[in-house]
Structures are given as structure tokens and as C-alpha cells.
Amino acid sequence: MPPTMKDKILDAAEKRVRGAGFSAMSFRDLASDVGIKSASVHYHFPTKPDLGEALVDRYTSQFKEHLEQIDTASLKTALDSYVALYSQALVLDETICLCAIMGAEAIGLPKNVNQKTKAFFKMNRMWLLDLFQRNGVQNPEDTSCLIVAALEGGMIVASSSDDRAMFDQIAKAAIRSIVTI
């Protein structure tokens, strides 16, 4: 089935937010992106916080689906697949993680959006924690936080340095600190 208008709006919003931030995105931008009027966007998402919440929600559940498809039999290949999820966003879409930017803007954002961003990070940490515990990685709690932070920060540093290869460099170093080759 073809994508619903609701999804098309969320697609446009995701692209814009990941590029320039939540506060830099307007209903009129989205409207012209999908070919309707701004009043019609309000029909689908009454307020901007509503839109933000739906956006992070969808992003998180899509990310979760990808996580569930990762083969966790080997620590090394599981981590490689995990990193690839982030890397794709940076290289293919030429944008950073939605929650990296919404996390950075946090203080100026509606509270309901902040809660969803927080949940995204927690989900990531929990997935890694489980992986690390099952593989006997030392200090699994600290390490899972470190990996999430390194990848989120890596996207920001690499994209703002206009050096996509730097992300891979960072990811490689992060993995090496866990899995001794």
C-alpha cells in the first residue's frame, strides 16, 4: 500500500529535523514538502509537540525493528551491524541521528518530546547491555553508555567536520576498545 499522508509528513519532518533541528522546522515547510497546505498538516498533527512526539516514537520503533534483526551470535559482528545502522544514516541520508539533535535541543523542547528522546537512548543502552552481559564484556553498564555516546557524538563531530570517514574511524576505535582483535 502507498504511504499515508501522515507518513509522508513524518518523512518530511524527519528529514528536516535531522538536518537543521526541531525548532528550525515549520508546518509550512512540511506542507510544501508533501504538497498540501499548512492547515492540513495541523489536521494530522494538531500541535508541534504532537508532531515531535510522533516523530521520535516512529523513529524509535523503526530503530528497534532493525535492532531485532541483528544476529547477536557473535559479539564482533553484532557490534559491526549496530554501527552500520548509524553509519547508514550518516552516509546515505547525509543527516545525523534524530535523537542526537533532539537531545541537544532538549531544554528548548516540549517535555513529552524529551521523554521520547530519553526512551530512545535507554533502548539503545539496554540492547547493548544485554549483548555485553551475554558476552562477558567487562563493565557492561559503563561500556554500553560509552558506545551510545561515542556513536551519537561521532555523528555530530564527523558531520560538522564534513568528514564522513571520521565516523568510521570513531566507530572502529570504539569497537576496538571492547573487542580485542
Add this chain to the structure above:
Amino acid sequence: MPPTMKDKILDAAEKRVRGAGFSAMSFRDLASDVGIKSASVHYHFPTKPDLGEALVDRYTSQFKEHLEQIDTASLKTALDSYVALYSQALVLDETICLCAIMGAEAIGLPKNVNQKTKAFFKMNRMWLLDLFQRNGVQNPEDTSCLIVAALEGGMIVASSSDDRAMFDQIAKAAIRSIVTI
């Protein structure tokens, strides 16, 4: 001597940007913060890109001054001092690194501002690279990128998770991956 109006404006701008982002900050906000009218803010900084550039410039040179005061005799204590620089911003000022948020917003920001943000990250990487090379750390290039990314990302994850202690956890794990205790 008392701070000039220019500095007071930059102080207010820094606080607001680090809280909610560059695009969420307006000339009128700053004006009311420092007790003048928005037209007078334009007198000191003609356009918003001008203000952004001056802001990141000042931030970078202040950070550089702090870096130069760090005693680099011991790798461990040097890294601890470096981390403390970031940690202070997060705990005392209750905000994240200026360049973390301006790096995240990058695509929607004026080019001159992006260049300055890029320069901030480069300065950090170079300082760490020198430290690592002089101390025989393996893969010094990759590792210096990783540390910057982990700390910048750590601020975002920790602040948006409303868990300041998480930053210390991340920093600790990052240092441990270099300096085996």
C-alpha cells in the same frame, strides 16, 4: 574592569544557545536578558551569523586557554583535567557544549558558523593527539577522535536522560579504554 555590553550579550547568547540551540534564540531574547532593546543588539552584532561567529570564536579561545593550563606531565591526570572541563559545563552551567549543539544544527546554520565549529573540534583533536603521541598511546589519531566524540555525545545523552552521573560514567569508561589502571 566591568564586562562590556558586547560580552554581556555573548554571555546571554551562550546560555541560550547551549540550552535550546542557535535557531531557538532571538535578538529580542538577548535584548531582554541584558536590559537593552533588540535594535541595540544589532548595533553590536549586525546580523545573526555575525553573532554566531563571534560566539563560537570566543568559546573556542576560552576553551583553548583552559587547555593550555592543563599539566600534561602525566597522561592520566591530563585526561582527568580534560574531562573535568566538559563535566563542569554540564554540572555547573547545566548546559551542554556549545559546539555539540551547533554541530548538531550544522546544516541549518550559516557557513561561517560551521567553519568555527569545525575548528573547535579540530583544536580538541589536535590537543589530544599531541598528548597521546607523547605518551605512546596506540592508534593516537583514532583514539583522539573517539574521546572527543564520546565526551560530546556523552553530554547529549546524559543531559537528555536527566542523569548527570551518566556523563562521569561515560568519561570514566572512555579513559579506561586508554589508560589501563
Add this chain to the structure above:
DNA sequence: GCATGGCTATCTACCAGTTGATAGGCTTTC
């Protein structure tokens, strides 16, 4: 001593454009 003139820093008043949001009307589909 003091008028002249330029400079700095602020003001009031305004502009055109954008923002999130609402009210009410028009189709199409079930």
C-alpha cells in the same frame, strides 16, 4: 573657556516576512 563636530551606544518606531494555530467551507467516500 568653550563651541564644534564626530563617535558611541542607546532609543523609538517601523517593516516585511514567518510562525503555530483556528474557523469554517468544500469535496469525496463510505
Add this chain to the structure above:
DNA sequence: GAAAGCCTATCAACTGGTAGATAGCCATGC
């Protein structure tokens, strides 16, 4: 006929930015 999905038209508030006036300061020159 009613619900869904979109429209036009409009709103008040806010945006970055400009024009022109005003007040105080400080040097120059008579």
C-alpha cells in the same frame, strides 16, 4: 448523512533587520 481530508482565509505573536532621533563623551581649535 456523516466522516475524512483537504482547502481558503485569517489571526496574534514573533522574527531579523532598518531608519532616524537622541544623549553623552571626547578631542580639536579658536
